[in-house]
Amino acid sequence: MWYHKEGEDMTRGWRVALAAVGLAAAGIGPVLAHEGDEGGTVQKVTGEVVDLACYLSEGAAGPGHRECAEKCIRSGLPVGIKSGDQLYVAIGSEHGPANAALAPLAAKQVVAEGVVSERNGVHLIAIQKVTVKE
Secondary structure: OOOOOOOOOOHHHHHHHHHHHHHHHHHHHHHHOOOOOOOOEEEEEEEEEEEHHHHHHHOOOOHHHHHHHHHHHHOOOOEEEEEOOEEEEEEEOOOOEOHHHHHHHOOOEEEEEEEEEEEOOEEEEEEEEEEEOO
């Protein structure tokens, strides 16, 4: 059981949780991201581009967090799309990162099309196309 001890850095737990999400995405991404694979279906997801580090640790999102989110995404931290109450880890369609494509869209509403999969409660989108929602 994890708990905070006096004098400990409380962000350690968040870093561990974020690392687990990143490893889960990295582990299932290559398995599930093949177009036409039985593990996923091509879908459109509409939502906000978020940097997972700040969103999962602090709930940071929205236009007021745009500059920080863009910086975090550009630096290589995990990126996702928040659609309503659902959070999708975003990767590129060719098993690579989606950071370069999504960083300029940080905190914006987008429509992402790609192979969507879920395993153990983690949702993944292997993005094939993304546009700003009008």
